[in-house]
Amino acid sequence: MAKAPKLKDQAHIVTANHLTSGDVVYLTVRNDWSRDIAAAFVAPNAEAAAAWLAEAEAQAARNIVVAPYLVPVDAGTTLPWPIQFRERIRAAGPTTEKAAGGVA
Amino acid sequence: MPLLKDGNLVGEDAWLSVADDAPLPEDRPALISHARWQADKEQLVGRNAPVGIRLPNTVDVLDFGPEAGRFDLIVLEFPKFSDGRAYSQARLLRERFGFGGELRATGHVLQDQLWHMQRCGFDAFEIAREDATQAFAAAMRSFSHVYQPTGDGRVSALKQRLAATRKQEAAE
Amino acid sequence: MYQYDQIDQTLVDERVAQFRDQVARRLNGAISEDEFKPLRLQNGLYLQLHAYMLRIAIPYGTLSSRQLRALAQIGCKYDRGWGHFTTRQNLQYNWIRLEDAADALADLAKVQMHAIQTSGNCIRNTTTDQFAGAAHDEIEDPRVWCEIIRQWSTFHPEFSFLPRKFKIAVTGSPNDRAAVRVHDIGLRMHRNAAGETGFEVIVGGGLGRTPFIGKTIRDFLPRQHLLSYLEAILRVYNQFGRRDNIYKARIKILVHEIGIETIRDKIEAEWQAIRDGALKLPQEAIDQIAAHFAPPAFETLLGGVAPEYANAFRTDFEFGLWARRNTFKHKQPGYSIVTISLKKEGEPPGDMKAEQMLAVADLADRYSFSEIRVTHEQNLVLPHVKQSDLPALFKALKAYDLATPNVGLASDIIACPGLDYCALANARSIPIAQQIALRFKNWERAHDIGELKIKISGCINACGHHHVGHIGILGVDKNGEEFYQLTLGGSADQDAALGDILGPALDTAQTVDAIDSLVETYLRLRRNSDERFLDTYRRVGLQPFKEAIYAAA
Ligand code: HEM
């Protein structure tokens, strides 16, 4: 959250944390939230991304999620895959995870 | 903005907040800025009706304190709830300089701060809540004991324990 | 150990009730995230990279077996079956659900624990020597003073909204194991000419973006004045510390900007006004707290080495290694202090599974008067073990992977959570620690190298203390890639110093190789095996190490 990227004209998805569980979630095409980044809806450009974030913020105001923000993704891949390393870790879970059922 | 004094709602504030360039009312308690006090001190000391002062939280109370007794009201500011300078100002005014008038908190005053504020000597609060009295009552129930001695008269845990052992020893 | 009385218990229970109400108001929408955030932070609940993280206070690093069991149970019930011990002698759970947070705190309160003031701009958990009350070199037990500070600082009405967080550390021994020179306030106990114990008061130390070694503000403070002096320091800081820039808000910046002389004058003047007031500690009050820390019922053992111990030392090579590295001299004849390494090579430093916690709790009951300590180097300690029990304890620890004989060695690495968990990170810390530790798995080499403190932080906030590592590693972000900057020659001990930057940052693979080269360079240059890495560095300087890393490139 601290370092939200400048909005480049490129593909984005929206992420947030689920209010009650704290889980990392992504906004889907059905306007609900999934723990699976594969279900994230990809906004193709900056304009669409801004509108998409506004929807997420409305849901934050309704206390469904916390702190939504945009994540730039590589549009060339079949599944949306973040460009930033940090967001990849956020999507896949800690790279050191050892406890059973670790990675969300 | 609802004003609480000693836990009760004050219908209308008796104090008139006066701009720095406006004349002071003759017959009504007037609240002035620290800057005006600094500038017009001579003129203001002769006044009969009560005077109150708004003290920015950047004022060093060690400088201002000796004059505190001239005022019936001191308003201290919380520009953000997280800016806690006025807690120290309040304790110094009450405990070092013996200020006995109304000590009012204004600005970003939230329910969860009221407990700390009254422990530091505040007795009046401007609080932006419909249910100000209930919020205050709830805040005053937060804790049954305190660890620190302040000017609020509550007996610290340490003193309570000492008293308990002394009593026990006396009984033996 | 300190036991809560009715007053302490009531306060902690009331805090849980208050937080439960705040969570309920958040979940039903009565308060917004903006209003809730400071409230949850005051109860140690962060929102991290993946989930909510709950930080539990372990006051001055002291745990009973019952408390450690409760931590294991809470880890299983509300988290994923483990916890992470931190450099601030605290414990973090990484996967707590908001709807469970109040229940977790209620379970903690049942064993006299809490998460109060583990975050926010207030006085944090006071830390101390992990060997307190046991170490042979101790002047006085610092836990007594930590507990007095804990009570004074808990819900302090004047100091709950300081310019920035505030950390106090106390050492009761001349050999500083509490890093007192890198805290906002460091208190070092010593004796004056008359033989009375008191405190050297050090202010303005700290790491983070602008590291400073603290400065002495008063050479000797008599014990009964401790709280009034702390209150004077905090009152000056609360009023005059900067609030315009979060990076300049710590007391170290105030000390730096107005100078130690000016701040001393202000603090001493404030102290003169309050020193004989309500905060002055009557001897009876000190005695009352001290009674909680009375030594356990040690057996009177003769000097000399217990036969079980001597025998195992001769016959069991692994035991010998472990006993040499992981035990420390106790003040009671016939007893030892045992450090349990949470740094098995290849494992995340400081992580502990619930089964391991339960095992250590049992071992503490059996061998250490039910006491456990947490170290700022992310290990655990059993403070009072009979030497004749050491072989049996070693075997039992080994069964749980808890007998790695590496305390103080290259693989005993401090690492912050880094980018694997932390929302502020630039780079990962834990995987680097894991890879480096594996390089030093060979015991022969590791023991030959001897004491070497490697400390890793994932960003400039320095939660992993990299500035004061003999080798410090700082994660930086270079065009979206993880890079690491190395520093050499830091120390957090009585000879505290900040490390010097070695050169341009390196990528992950280069970093792990570089640590190897630095160590090889040291081995080549050292005068003999008694000269530690740090000593050699201080003698020869940066240049040879710099060449070893950058010359080839
Ligand atoms: C994962 C969540 C964490 C966050 C968000 C966090 C945040 C921060 C920040 C912002 C600072 C810099 C403060 C300043 O300089 O004003 C800091 C310093 C520090 N933190 Fe953390 N930290 C986290 C975890 C930890 C952990 C796990 C430890 C212990 C291993 C720790 C121990 C420290 C220490 C020792 C310092 C530096 C000493 C000092 O305060 O000067 N923190 N942390």
Ligand code: SF4
């Ligand atoms: S040093 Fe940086 S990355 Fe590491 S825990 Fe602290 S804030 Fe996070």
